[in-house]
Amino acid sequence: MSQTDKMLQIARVDLSYFFRTKWLLATLIGLNVTDMLVVGLVYNGMMAFNYFEFFAPGVIVTGLFFASFDVGRRVHLGLTEGVSQYYLTLPVSLNGLVLAHLLSAGFGGVIYAGILTVIAAAFLPSLVALNTLVLIPYMFVLSMGLAGIAAVLNLFSKAGERYWVFADGIQTALVSLSTIAYPLQVVSKFFPSYLLTFVEYNPLSQGAEALRTVVYGTPSDPVFNFPALFLTSFVLLVVGVISYRHVFTRLRESGRI
Amino acid sequence: MREMLSLLRFDVRETFDSVPWTVYHWVFFAFQYFVYGQLVSRLVVTLNNYYFYYGTGLLIIMTFNISTWAGRRFVEGAHEGRLRYLLSLPFTRGELFLEQVLLGIVVNVIRIGPPLVLVLLIVGMPFTSLLTSLLVLLGMSVGIMGMMISLSFVAFKSFDIYSAIVAGMSAVLIRFSTVLYPLSSMPISYGTVSRFNPLTYGADLLRNALNFDVPSLLNPELSVVVVAAVGVSTMTLGMALVPRALEGVKSS
């Protein structure tokens, strides 16, 4: 049995843990669906442009972000409850274990975002469903990249409570400082230039703009391009690999998280 | 009663020790109010001063989240074994219930107080508004806590289902209400649903208390009645259901 097979088995069991956490799924679906179909629709009537069309891809990317970021919660629980120690006893290499977690994050993000896309498609006549298929590989890479942020969080927040606080804080900050809920033109009038650059290259902005461009078949904003999305995600993914390698090596060497 | 108060002191001190969460609530407020609220209010064209509208809504959201946490904490205690210990202490079930509610109120004041002051300062409201609005928020808080605690009978069967219900309900209650947008801006169907949501009455009452001029705000007298009725009824329900459920609580 190859290392790849073993890695995929760990990725699968890790991913299934995400979908078995009913309260989490209820939270995510409750938030994302009501954001899209209630907040998006009501704001649509309060704004001078088609906000629903603008916002729906943003919600899909938020869903992708939350779903892929959940790997951080799973690893944190694994570290505190001892499942990570169990993984360390299995005949899989350290790289295999690290990639298994990041792969499960990638799949989790894409599957969850896919569900949201299907829901959005029922309400968006302009959505070119087939176009979204083109995006799957990019969304997968983006999802694994976003998991890299969770890995960094696992690396630095050892104590129980701190992890949850930082995780919520990072999610709030990244979503607020992106073009998920407002166009870049509005942001540019409000933020100083350095913050604007952050918003532009925030992977959530890149993901949302990618969806807007591909889904509606028209370019939505000049800042978006596939190489930038790919590059940002890839860098984050590498950071994620290094972080998780460090987390598990530290567990082996010091016996502590 | 003295024993109950010493438990309250212990729990409050524990909350003070939990500085990261308190700071998180303030950071959450800062991002939502100074970034999200600012930017979205620039996009809204149908409502004057949406920024203020959003700020008050945000306070309601925070009250909701913190009160939900307080209710959940009680139920979590049952599953982590803490509640069994509390049941063995020398105070009545009613006192225990009261302690949880008082704790929720204290935590709300600590975590919402500073953001509330900030919003009032920004919109230039007098100090008297602080007391009125705090009263409205705490009134709502009691209702929300009562609701979460009353639902605990579900949690004693399955904590997962309880968490899922609470999570789903939180999303729906906030969005199908006037917390983020007035009734006049909603599609008719959403507006109809929102009229049956106690959060709508709480949010509109808060805006009334702050003299926010929105024509579609619900009648303040009616809002007072609804907020008070929800508080009293959920608490009464909780006090009736929980002691019975407590003694049969299953651990998992």
Added chain:
Amino acid sequence: MLLDIAVETFGLTKSYGSTNALDDLNLKVKKGEILVLLGPNGSGKTTLLHLLATVLKPTRGTATVMGYDVVKQSLKVRETVGISFQEPRGFWRHKPYHILSFHAGVYGLRGDEKEKVVDETLKAFDLWPSRNKRFMELSGGQGKRLEVAKLFVHRPAVAVFDEPTAMVDLEGKRMIWDRIKGLRDAGSTIIVATNEVREAEYLADRISIMRDGKEVVTENLRTLKDSISGGDVVEVEFSNPASAEVLSGIGTVPGTVRVVQESETALKAFVNRSEDWLPQMMVLVQTLQAKVTSIRVSEPSLDDVFLHYTGDVGVKRTDA
């Protein structure tokens, strides 16, 4: 490395800051035996098991498992060794079936074979009725049985168990012990860490007593018991009051540590190796024409041995 050695440690040390959880340990475990690590809390048993399972990395020294180095060939070691943790380590939201199925899958079992092994293991460990409960809903004993059962799914060449019957009821303990013995009989080498003396007594081919991260002694049970000076207690009853001559004579029998007169007609002798002492004592008694009506021999329990090696008790170890 000797061919009959399954596990060997070479100056194995694990430090946490200035504390040595394991201190320069040199231990050998023979192939096909059950070695029980017995020691008080904090003696380094769990640390040793974690090092052998590559969950932890040694600070100094190393160990080999079936010839593979735990530092340099950790992946090979993990293919060879299986560990059952002290605290059950399961996926909280998965059911016992899924947990065992995953474990079997990672160790290469597939399809019908996997299903058969998992079903059999669930039944063997009395987990069949709770197979549809989630891990988080299992009782302490059920969780522990599931943790132990993992090793019976892939039957590793070296199986290490950390307190395998903690939280398990009496019936369950016996069942687990018999299964562990069965695993040894099927060819696995077993290491069990415990602080339960009865468990050690039931399972061990050899016992290694540990204290403060060091191996104090490793022997089979018989030798350990014999190693305690005055550990065997012989109670002798006479038909008539024992004379001073008899009492002093018994005190001179080789192997006698102490003689206590219990009553006019009874005495208690604390001796080394009662099987050697008794014939000599009988010869002496006959010579002195005393009539013995009953003799009762009790050997030291493993509790005594354990306390002797790990605590401060009045008996001394014989150097012979």
